[in-house]
Amino acid sequence: MTEDKWMCAPKIYTECWGAEEFNTKEEAIAAGRKAATEKGELAENVFGYYCNPDVPINDFAVGRMSEPALYIPxxxxxxxxxxxxxxxxxxxxxxxxxxxxxxxxxxxxxxxxxxxxxNNYSPSCFLITDIEKVEVNADDTQI
Missing domain, CATH: 1.10.287 (Helix Hairpins)
Structure with missing residues (x-):
């Protein structure tokens, strides 16, 4: 896993993050805003879940991916x-x-x-840190 990648999630308290990875926080926010307005397959890729097209997405979360520390006893x-x-x-x-x-x-x-x-036994899972809530505004529909 590469450090300092960013990811979006449907809500700030999402327990299991697993979707498209972005190189910067700004890229993740832009993709999240676009996915929140377009929904469909784009939202599934960006947020990692199906978004009902009839339910507005008013906010989402972004967070930084990082490797878990390995404690070896x-x-x-x-x-x-x-x-x-x-x-x-x-x-x-x-x-x-x-x-x-x-x-x-x-x-x-x-x-x-x-x-x-x-031997490729490093964790394939990751921590999400620096989580922030991102509001979706009416202006975002113009993206």
Whole structure:
């Protein structure tokens, strides 16, 4: 997913955004205003849903797409590994992995993060931030 793309939604509190992506906020607003007046297939592409042609669209939302932050719980992973070994051999493994350094934990996190990217397991979903309500005015029918 590319950062800093913009998207429109039918309402500001839309839970699941999924429609056409725009390079700028201004492009998204212009497309949203045009879709609000023309409706039909254009509105489906821009807003991600069917718009009843008999119901006016008075406003819509725009928001910036961004990637979710990936928290990789390295400490929990190491603890799970150590517990698994402890269950197999008992007290002999009591201090196993207790001395992993901060640098080594960071290396492990980087390895996992790179593995996710290299094998196309990065999230295909996204966050929407900087959401704004856009009013549709009578003048917008002239677009």
């Amino acid at each position: 390295v400490d929990s992973l190491l603890e799970d590994i150590a517990e698994n070994v402890y269950e197999q051999v008992g007290e002999a493994a009591e201090t196993y992995l207790d001395d992993v350094t901060k640098d080594d934990k960071q290396k492990l996190e980087d390895i996992i993060r790179n593995w996710l990217v290299d």
